[in-house]
Amino acid sequence: MPFADFRLSLATQSLDLVMQQTIMQSLSLADATVFSPGQTSVGLACDQHIETLYIHIPFCHTLCRFCSFHKIKYNREKALVYFEALRKEIKRVIAAGLRFNRVYIGGGTTTILEDELVKTIELIKSLTNVREVSCETDPSYFKTGKPEMLNGLVDRMSIGLQSFDDNILKASGRFEKFGSGDEQEIDIAKGIELFPTVNVDLMYGFKGQTPASVVADIERMIQLKPDQITTYPLTLGIGKNRKKSKCLAGESKDLWPQFLAVKQAMAEHYMMEFPWSYSRNFGDKVENKYVLDGENCFGVGSGAFGRFGQQFQISSFDIDGYIELINQGNVGTSHHKMLSNKSINQHHLMIMMGKGCLDHALFKAHTGKSLWQAFPLELGYLLTAGALIKDGNSYRTTEAGQFIALKMFSGFLAGMDYLREQALQLANTRWT
Ligand SMILES: C[S@@+](CC[C@H](N)C(=O)[O-])C[C@H]1O[C@@H](n2cnc3c(N)ncnc32)[C@H](O)[C@@H]1O
Ligand code: SF4
16 A cells, blocks of 8 residues: 555544544533423524524435434324424524524425425515525435425425445335436436526445446436535444444445545536535536535424534424424424534534635634644644645645545534434433
């Protein structure tokens, strides 16, 4: 193995270990406090502006093996009652004075009951001005649903494909419900025609994938010309979910050549926004606002998280418990916790690394600290690993640095998985 590769492999292996420990420490919910029922403003001042309202829809037709997002198998009765409760919560949050620039509806499968989704978006638009509404769905929606109903309501649609490879679709439990790669290609092409901005999710790091097969997926996707392509590295959870998704995963050492292959395949027609997300470089400029870029966010619906400043908010992960909270006149928030400055800064570090520049002056203006004061160990480590190079007073990420940012992002997703697992336990202890 050439020295540079060896250095990178050692650096990413030690990063995996350090990240796992950091996540367990900073994202432990052992010190989370129960949110007192009756509070509706979540301790925020009236007319507080929050960048994003995150809405969670926890229902799916099929439960994919790699996915640890909060969801249950679709049940129409429950979903109808759920959407009712959700709209009550949204009204309550807006009545309490919160205002948002954007709405991100994630899941689960947000389009599982279109009429209800339409009613929910229309309600938000009737109560407050928002600049953009984003939704997530799967490809089969464009075959079996009526996506035209969302015209003029949804600005950005994100469609999960993961891979065109039927073996991967079968292994992860998606083939049966969503069809073959060929069928899903037709469905996605329809979706791309319908919305102003369309993103498609692909994943890599599956067992059996090679740089060549990952390139084949990317090239096929590029032919469809979506506005954005997100390429997620398959992330294994930390707790119970790890075992399930680990059966699907390739070897950790295979991720670097696959990352390089993704970059190369994208280079001509798409530009990297983050090492995990790309926007087309042809046609009109794509408005790109990545959902996890560290801006303030308030979560509604069972299984939502929010963060504003140092306050971290968790909505009940028990769907029946959530509906009960709302019907008793509360918001769905069940717990909250204060995040340390250190964990917030670590998130900023990931975002800065992902954006490609650690801007010294900007960082100092935001935090009052120099980069070296905030991250003495991290910067030493990143420079030794060849992840950063000095650029005037700032640092630029190298290709190895982009890969380390991708690993940090994967660690962040694993952290979210760890949070979800703890939140589910909290919900079970609260309602039993
Ligand atoms: C929560 S899903 C919602 C999309 C939609 N339900 C679907 O499956 O097509 C959003 C995206 O998260 C990504 N994802 C889910 N589990 C993941 C994991 N373990 N590692 C990396 N990405 C994951 C997938 O790319 C998926 O499209
Ligand atoms: S990947 Fe999408 S469809 Fe599959 S379980 Fe997760 S949210 Fe549901």
